[in-house]
Amino acid sequence: MCSYGVSDFRFSLSIKNFSDFDLEFLSIADFPNSEMNGSSSQISSKRKSVLPTYKIGKTLGQGSFAKVKLAVHKTTGHNVAIKILNREKIKQMGIEAKVEREIKIIRLLMHPHIIRQYEVIETPEDIYVVMEYVKAGELFDYIVEKGKLHEDEARYLFQQIISGVEYCHRNMIAHRDLKPENILMDSKFNIKIADFGLSNVMHDGHFLKTSCGSPNYAAPEVISGKLYAGPEVDIWSCGVILYALLCGNLPFDDENMPGLFSKIKKGEYILPDHLSYAARDLIPRILTVDPMMRISIPGIRQHPWFSSKLPPYLAAPPLDTTEQAREINEEIIRDVVNLGFVEKHVKESLLNRIQNEATVAYYLLLDSRRRSPSDYFESNVNRISSFNSTIPAQTVAPFPALVNHHLMAGLRPRVSADKKWTLGLQSQARPKDIMTAVFKALQDLKVSWKQIGEYNIKCRWVHQSSISKEKSNMMEAELAMISPTVLKFELQLYKAGEGKYVLDIQIADGPQFLFLDLSVSLLRELNVV
DSSP states (O other): OOOSSOOOOOOTTTOOOOTTSOGGGSOOOOOSOOOOSSOHHHHHHHHHHHOTTEEEEEEEEEOSSEEEEEEEETTTOOEEEEEEEEHHHHHHHTOHHHHHHHHHHHHHOOOTTBOOEEEEEEOSSEEEEEEEOOOSEEHHHHHHHHOSOOHHHHHHHHHHHHHHHHHHHHTTEEOOOOSGGGEEEOTTOOEEEOOOTTOEEOOTTOOBOOOOSOGGGOOHHHHTTOOBOSHHHHHHHHHHHHHHHHHSSOSSOOSSHHHHHHHHHHTOOOOOTTSOHHHHHHHHHHSOSSTTTSOOHHHHHHSHHHHTTOOHHHHSOOOOHHHHHHOOOHHHHHHHHHTTOOHHHHHHHHHTTOOSHHHHHHHHHHHHHOSSGGGGGTTTTTOOOOOSOSSOOOOOOOOTTTTSOOOOOOOOOEEOTTSOEEEEEEEOSOHHHHHHHHHHHHHHTTOEEEEEETTEEEEEEEEOOOOOGGGTTOOHHHHHTSOOEEEEEEEEEEEEETTEEEEEEEEEESOHHHHHHHHHHHHHHTTOO
16 A cells, blocks of 8 residues: 555566456555546645645555655655545545554554655545655566566565565564565665555464465465464565566466466476576575475575675664664754754654654654665664564473474463463474374364364364262253353464474363363373473
């Protein structure tokens, strides 16, 4: 939604026009259509009253429910792009929740390779989203124009993409629609990830299952309707983008949708001979059908092809949004104060992430002052390290007897925000070995299950209340009146890092303390306790 132009399928070599495909599976693109209601003079007058600090210019893009205008921020003199969303048309299209979610998500993100949102101004008729103006255009058009890129250039762009995606995951955001059409490039050919219309927030112990994104870039588990944690599907999309950068076309293509889906599910594609050995090694690691075996972002960072010629600023993981709020540039503060704002008010607003004229001026000046993305991380260059996981650590436990592998230490049940009990075990064993041990343990506990996916099962356990010896002479009819307690829960294994897997156990229905009792029994069967 945050890309300026109209997102469509026009890559004639390999991207087809799937206009009849399920709309939920497509990006929330602004399909070309009508103007907003009202005369141009009335609209212009209304915008001046709503946006007094901006001088509105030409239209950059237009669609069925939104248009994007170029504007100048009068206080600082810097260009911005203002996306004007019509509430009535958003309501008609039934995408209010998606629009609201995207706006909230982008507001949290502050990264040199992610499109910046400066402020949101709302009226009863429209929503005005003021964001960073990116002049050059889409990565898609760049690939179409140049064809396959030299590996050094492709690497430089891919390193920026991975940095932005890694930052999203660290802040618990899954993009879910990564593709060249949703990646912008500025005048210096630096990457800006945009269009978070299908993104979602990831929560510990909860999994996503919406089939969304664009078919050619969607991971096998997404098009198969399986549960997924989030990072692994973005990594797959990054692999498709890398292939497009290096080869000039897409790895998965077919004349019809079933054929395309079949190739994606089987991981059928051709690696051209012109690719270097390192590139030919990395791409298959990313485009691995089994999400458990798919390389993680830390693994990509450590790969020789990716780490070669890595800019220093990209070697240091960025601060998360909370840490960034505490990073205040005193020089920019002085410039903002010179524009007429009160220093104390500016700092308080920045620390509390409050949107107002002062903070908009601060970030516009800050972004314009940075001559290159490397300046963004200038305070972090000594923090060069890679994350242990793209997903925050789950509750973990050592169960060495499982398959005789060393496992992470610690175990504790916890309650998530919605009061559902969850339990997590982290292992470095092979996924199939973990599941084999789990199936045996469930069988020994007389738990019945239904396998939803290769690493996802729904379980049902019937607990019959014990009957004391004094009641042993009850009639069968009386015994039948004692209702058994049914406990339902779900098990999901997912990748938490390179060679690390988390078995997430989550209650669906039944007494919570009974769930904990059963969990302890399961741990005993797995030789954890």
